[in-house]
Amino acid sequence: MVTLSRKFSTATSDSLTYISLKQFSQNPQKSTPFYQIQQQQLEHLKSQIVTTLDGCKNLTQIKQVHARILLSDLEQSCYVLAKLIRTLIKLNFPVDPYPRSIFNRVKYPNPFLYNALIRGYLIEERLNESIELYSLMRKEGAGPLSFTFAALFKACGAKMNMSLGRQIHGQTILVGGFDEDLHVGNSMIDMYIKCGFLEFGRKVFDEMPKRDVISWTELISAYAKTGNMESAGELFDGLPVKDMVAWTVMVSGFAQNAKPREAIMVFEKMQESGVETDEITLLGVISACAQLGAAKYADWIRDVAEKSEFGGKHSVVVGSALIDMYSKCGSVGDAYRVFQGMKERNVYSYSSMILGFAMHGRAHDAMKLFDEMVTTEIKPNRVTFIGVLTACSHAGMVEQGWQIFELMEKCYGIKPSADHYTCMVDLLGRAGRLQEAHELVKTMPIEPHGGMWGALLGACRIHKSPDIAAIAANHLFELEPYCIGNYVLLANVYASCGRWSDVSTVRKLMRARGLRKNPAFSWIESEKGMVHEFFSGDMTHPRSGEIKQALEDLLERLEAKGYQPHLSSVPYDVNDEDKRRILMTHSEKLALAFGLISTLPGSEIRIVKNVRICEDCHSVICGASQIMGREIVVRDIMRFHHFHDGICSCGNFW
DNA sequence: GTAGGGTTAG
16 A cells, blocks of 8 residues: 555656557567657647636636647646646636546546635635545545645634544555655644644654654644744744845744734844845834834834835735834824825735824824825725724814714715724713613623723723722722723722722722732933833832932922822822822832933924723823923823923813 | 735723
């Protein structure tokens, strides 16, 4: 059995050659010259037919070629018939009846012919027919060729048919002749990964006699997708020759697992190693920059993109990613410049730009862009509407929001999803219409998810509404019991209303569930590009003395203009003096004071904070932008705040 | 015939 398969699997001649050779062996002397001449002519005809088939665009043309084949000595040639079948399948003709009938007429189908048909069935997802043909091929002793196996594994992976995949795995071992063929092993690894059995794939990998960069990359990518960057990194370090794809998997792996610093580091190493980058590599590192929100990296990566031969400034994919990156780095102006500079735009470009405007409180610009978009060929999708609704929400445009919400299904056939309802809850909630928001959650036709209750809870924080907050929070405690943010938010709402016993109940619940508050911190880039981090109450910075002094000076000037500390922002039951002291040490204030002393007068200050900005800090920064004449941009966990001349782009809604 | 990808609201 094994010998037979091996013999046929390596055969490249087709049936015609086989028949001619048979004639030759029966009468060598007579047939030699004839055989040689005929063989030459046939080879010529074959290549002619193959070329013609490559140019075929419709059935009539193909049938003409077929007629020509049937009239020639190539009538039984598996080589040209396989090509014929492949052409039909490429042009989306179903395997039954035409290609199948071509196959059925061949007396001695070879593995190529089987393979062409099997692949056709696989494209139609007719797994059973493929397997039947495969079994027939095995029974006839023809093949199988390694790429038939590869195609079978691919189909099993796509259908997540693990048990069939294992059976075929067994077949490859039985045949035993494929140890040398990497494609079979690689497809097998891929199949196990797609079926969700990474460890089976790893086992195949470990047992393969030979591996190539694709075998490694498949596994590295699978580890990255499951969030196991440690295993991905270990494998990657062991990979002897790293190509562009392998590097890219690491870059985007880190980016997708919220490790932007690592992603950028890997990208830098990649460049050092001299490997080229393409569009896809750029996307990974652009996404990392977006997460980091650091302006320094943003300009650097734009330069890299512009210099790269693939990711030139106007590529629609890279351009859209750059728009998102600049928006998240706080430079919505740069984002718009990229948008304007793009030769081609698609739904991603528009959606990203609309979301960018929304994020920065520029609702008017977002709406204008949406209006512009609907005059183009580009159809808005569900994400576009998230952007438009978010814009309405951050600008308090309740009526317009409702209109858009209705338009979405009526004019664009997009059924509002839970996420769209969340935007509406957010819109109503921010506008202070908490009862309506709560009603909407209760009456909408979709099961509310965490995000929706979260939006409601967030609105309760703004409007200090402890009763609805408790309802929303209780749902959240069930839906996402380990998300500390919700507990903190509820405690803050209670604290702002002075309900201290409720505050302590929430704190107890947190402790009981083993949850600890994440320390809040802020960071700021100095002019030299250094990143300075501040935790609340942090006095470890070398310039702490100056920072403290600058902050005191600032507050003094603000108080002279009527600023009063927002004592209700402190969620602890302590006296007012302590509250004042605690507010003084908030991380964003330390970052602000450092920004004031470490940057040139008149220049922009950018601060990033890992949680929501508090009300007191918000009003201090508002004031600072006015009396110090500074543009101040703060990115918190939710959005951007642009402070200019005493006013914030968020309209005091966040 | 095998490996890598952009926008999502609290």
